[in-house]
Amino acid sequence: MGEIALNNVKFNYEQENTLMDICVTIPEGQFTIVVGPNGAGKTTFLRLVAGLLQPASGSVMIDGHDVQTAQRLGLLHLVPQIYNKNAAQFPATCGEIVELGLRIKGIKRKERQALAHEALAQVGMAEFTHRRIGDLSGGQQQRVMIAQALARHPKYLLLDEPTSGIDYQVSEHIMTLLRTLCDEGMTILMVTHDIVDACKVADQVVCVNRHVCYDGNSQGFLESHMGTALAWHIGG
Numbered sequence: 001m002g003e004i005a006l007n008n009v010k011f012n013y014e015q016e017n018t019l020m021d022i023c024v025t026i027p028e029g030q031f032t033i034v035v036g037p038n039g040a041g042k043t044t045f046l047r048l049v050a051g052l053l054q055p056a057s058g059s060v061m062i063d064g065h066d067v068q069t070a071q072r073l074g075l076l077h078l079v080p081q082i083y084n085k086n087a088a089q090f091p092a093t094c095g096e097i098v099e100l101g102l103r104i105k106g107i108k109r110k111e112r113q114a115l116a117h118e119a120l121a122q123v124g125m126a127e128f129t130h131r132r133i134g135d136l137s138g139g140q141q142q143r144v145m146i147a148q149a150l151a152r153h154p155k156y157l158l159l160d161e162p163t164s165g166i167d168y169q170v171s172e173h174i175m176t177l178l179r180t181l182c183d184e185g186m187t188i189l190m191v192t193h194d195i196v197d198a199c200k201v202a203d204q205v206v207c208v209n210r211h212v213c214y215d216g217n218s219q220g221f222l223e224s225h226m227g228t229a230l231a232w233h234i235g236g
């Protein structure tokens, strides 16, 4: 069985101790959510797993590989936290954006287009295939970026607050879709503030507040901590 393993990871920006003593295992085939208050280090945690940041000490291993090797093998795909609307003003259509990830895989044009259309349909955006991404709302752009990840079908799908700015009905649909993908074998690692809704579909909760406050099953997290005013303050 594969896994993402963070072993004694420490990370600092300018200030000391952004993340400390992070020892977490995310098993293959599970749906794991990362929760915690603003500024707790959740995005930093995800960027360390994606290889966009390097630990000051400790290691991140993916299926026994270092992150750079895992990237080269195409094991990971990160959907970053949305989203600077100005960054999406380039003249590409939604279909072309989704296809981008497939070019790297050397898939031929016709097949790329079909896969892109299918992925856009999965997030309810098929009718936007030929629209410029810069003309879409922030939530619609976020759905296109999720479609891009789905089309690539990575083993490990990392998402940073994928449903922020997305309306409740579509959020629910995306959560169900991610659960289905997980049941079909994709490993999901998602940062979220929608703790209650995410716990309904997740297997594992990692609660971070510079260090790991909770690492266990989602039902246990809800039962033991959702009665408290700020669930993530346990142990912090």
Ligand SMILES: Nc1ncnc2c1ncn2[C@@H]1O[C@H](COP(=O)(O)OP(=O)(O)OP(=O)(O)O)[C@@H](O)[C@H]1O
Pocket: 013, 014, 018, 036, 037, 038, 039, 040, 041, 042, 043, 044, 045
């Ligand atoms: N590029 C950066 N340079 C310096 N400090 C940073 C940088 N990015 C984040 N930080 C700081 O590191 C800490 C953790 O930030 P991070 O974005 O990981 O938190 P988060 O838990 O994802 O927060 P939120 O829930 O608000 O998105 C915060 O104190 C933040 O101000």
